[in-house]
Amino acid sequence: MSDPNDVAVRAMLAATPVLRDVVPAVDALPGMTPRTILTSGAPLPWSAYSGGQRRAILGAALFEGLAGTPAEADDLLSRGEILVQPCHDHGCVGSVTGVTSASMPVLVVEDAVTGRRGHCVVYEGSARERLTYGVWNESVHRRLLWIRDVLAPVLSTALRSAGGVPLRPVVRRALGMGDDLHSRNTAATAVFFQQMYGPIIETNGWSDSTSDVLAFISQNDLFFLHVGMAAGKCIADTASGTTGSTIVTAMALNEKEFAIRTAGTGDRWFRAPLPTLDAKLFDGIRPEDTAFMGGESLITETVGLGGLAAAAAFSLQDYSGGTAEGMVRTTEAMYAITRAEHPEWRIPYLGFRGVPFGIDAQLVARTGVTPRIHMGAALRDGGHAGAGLLIAPVEPFQAAASALEGPDPA
Structure with missing residues (x-):
């Protein structure tokens, strides 16, 4: 009989992740609903969340229009009328608070071998105040709207036109250029930008929106982190269920x-x-x-x-x-x-x-x-x-x- 650990590792090594699209979470994630908010880590009861993770979940409820105030959102969460569930249970991963809600765009990475998919929300940018880091305010709200309404459609159109971006070669090149692909993604983001510049212009034309999207990717060294995270989820899940x-x-x-x-x-x-x-x-x-x-x-x-x-x-x-x-x-x-x-x-x-x-x-x-x-x-x-x-x-x-x-x- 084959060693189960060798079987699991071979499956992971065989995975060929390709970034396919950027899609609203509710359309991409299995089991996702308009009244579900995903967050990082093993699940806790709502009453156990505190600090930044709690603030981010409340912010997501407000972002989706599920509540008008934090107090109203808290009440709905307490009564289970808004659900909080782990990202991992929906084929997804999230950075820091990991908060992912229905209309937030997620990166869709597909294994070309098995068709299995992994997902992660689009990187928010390098501002210190982010929903990812437990902050909800008007500036964060505006940035999330721009990512949803401008960046995601531009990137989605380009990715679908290009047939996706194979990610194993990007990681290989980035490691050779000084990235660890977690805390440092400078090279990976540069390689990704190099590959996407042409498709973004060709499919969207030149406009203020296109210029803003290209500037956002090029100026945020950690943009690729969330792409790599979606790829990691895609790869790791190929081993899941190995008895x-x-x-x-x-x-x-x-x-x-x-x-x-x-x-x-x-x-x-x-x-x-x-x-x-x-x-x-x-x-x-x-x-x-x-x-x-x-x-x-x-x-x-x-x-x-x-x-x-x-x-x-x-x-x-x-x-x-x-x-x-x-x-x-x-x-x-x-x-x-x-x-x-x-x-x-x-x-x-x-x-x-x-x-x-x-x-x-x-x-x-x-x-x-x-x-x-x-x-x-x-x-x-x-x-x-x-x-x-x-x-x-x-x-x-x-x-x-x-x-x-x-x-x-x-």
């Missing part, structure tokens, strides 16, 4: 817990209290000014990128701290808890060795080495605060390994 496999298919945060899923345990979440984020904060911000408010950009680490590919992105020292030597040690340690190396996604500094790929919960439980994760820091009162390194807690991996009678990974 007996301890390969990790999701890592996520809500504002209270870190949680994982594995290929052999389906939709079950294994949870632990939040670890500490060792972050380099923007000038004037203190650690006590920050707070967790969720996040699912960890899907990048789930498919070998982000912290697992730290040795590809030395320039992150200036953004999220650390040293080049430390980044190399981080990546090298990850080979001990993964089942493969990616055949195309390679790290120049390590002699073009493939990124560590296929996190095995059983190996994590056995060695005590846990995934290293690059992620952003959020202000307690809302807003982007910086970025750093998060070391995942071991307990969810131990619980997942115990839940399965998995094969010996040795």
Whole structure:
């Protein structure tokens, strides 16, 4: 019989993600309804959400016109007349708060091999105040409307005309140009812009709207992050349902817990209290000014990128701290808890060795080495605060390994 973990990893390595379209969430996500709001992490009851994640959910309710005031939205959420559900349960991932509502446009990434799809909302931009970071105000509202009504249709038309953008080659090139594809997406966004410039102009013509869309993509280095996240969800889900496999298919945060899923345990979440984020904060911000408010950009680490590919992105020292030597040690340690190396996604500094790929919960439980994760820091009162390194807690991996009678990974 085939080793279930080898089966799961082979499925993930075979995935060929292609960015196909940009579509309203209600039209793209399985099970999505006009009165559903998705958010990051394992599910919590509405009463347990607080701080930035709660503010973002309330903001989404107002954005969709489901309520006229935060108090009205709170009441409807409390009574279950507006539903809050995990992004992952709808084939979707979200950054930080992860809030995704019916009319928000999502990036549609399809595996050309299986037809399986992954989704993520379009990147909001680099302003410190974003719904992603727990802020709802008029400026955030205007930006979300522009993304929905201007950027999304322009990009959708171009993608459909071009037949989509294959993403494995973009990631391969970006790793060679200094990205980790989580905290740094400068090269990936540049490559994506290069590929989309022509189709955007050809299908939409030259106008103020087209110019604004091109400027938005070119001026936001992290634009590709959400494309990569949708691709990560698409890739990881190809392993889901592999009986007996301890390969990790999701890592996520809500504002209270870190949680994982594995290929052999389906939709079950294994949870632990939040670890500490060792972050380099923007000038004037203190650690006590920050707070967790969720996040699912960890899907990048789930498919070998982000912290697992730290040795590809030395320039992150200036953004999220650390040293080049430390980044190399981080990546090298990850080979001990993964089942493969990616055949195309390679790290120049390590002699073009493939990124560590296929996190095995059983190996994590056995060695005590846990995934290293690059992620952003959020202000307690809302807003982007910086970025750093998060070391995942071991307990969810131990619980997942115990839940399965998995094969010996040795």
